[in-house]
Amino acid sequence: MAKVKYYYDSENLAYTKIKTRKRAKIGYAFLFLLSSALFGFLVFVLLLNTPYFETPKDRMKTRELENLKLKYAILNKKMDEIDDVTEALENRDNNIYRVYFNKKEIPDSIRQSGYKDLKRYKILEGYNNSQLVINTTKRIDKISKQLAIQSKSLDEILKLAGTKSHLLLAIPAIQPVQNENLKRIASGFGYRTDPFTKIRKMHNGMDFAANTGAPIYATGDGVVVRADNSASGYGNHIVIRHGFGYESLYAHLSRYNCRAGKRVKRGDIIGYVGSTGRSEGPHCHYEVHKDGKVVNPLNFYYGNISAVEYVAISQLANQENQSLD
Structure with a gap:
């Protein structure tokens, strides 16, 4: 039962009952309902943004996300x-x-x-x-x-x-001077004493001392790209391009047995030992280049020498003596 409200009438000196109009009652009821609806809407929005309230669609998306995470874990x-x-x-x-x-x-x-x-x-x-x-x-x-x-x-x-067979034939694999014509391995690859300046410097090849006129052999199949004396210090020299990045050089020759452009095979005589250019005595200065860089020729003598001969040559070549050029 609603409470009855009164007010004091100072003119009549009595309490008079307050009568609420019907229109006012309807307005109050409408305001109450409106405020209740707004409050409910705000609560609903807050619940949607909290993890404690999920719609079926949210739960489905959560399951899909967890499934994707699992698939990524398996993929990794x-x-x-x-x-x-x-x-x-x-x-x-x-x-x-x-x-x-x-x-x-x-x-x-x-x-x-x-x-x-x-x-x-x-x-x-x-x-x-x-x-x-x-x-x-x-x-x-x-x-x-x-x-x-x-x-x-x-x-x-x-x-x-x-092209393996071609590669095997192209790799410089023998000595340029045969052992029967060889006096000694005068100098090897590495830092050696220069015979003219007596200064220790890099020697880019090996020196094979032999009598003038001893034959010099191509160490691998290839094409002669140089046979001249225009390079400083080398005297008469030959350059063979073997392919696969390999080149070989033979210097201080007394004479040639080939010309530029000629195709040669391993073991062909290409020239003869001499002492032309910057040389202290008859010998063949021999270099091997791979991909434009000079490498130690000692690593390529496996085509015509035994293991014992290789060890002997290695010991001689590694001595830090004086080179012949």
């Missing part, structure tokens, strides 16, 4: 396995295949490099799990690039395998 685990297989393949490629075919190994800085352009991942930013997606995408890109490099390397190895 599979990529770990692919990484192990790729690493093993790269090791075999660098340490077996490329060594066998005398090719430089592919450095890790190239094999392991991902994409440096980070803008390609910008489109993946701004989501709840952006970092997970970006990291996984980066790993996929890195593996894809590794596989592309490895595929290219194997294509190169396959091509080399097809």
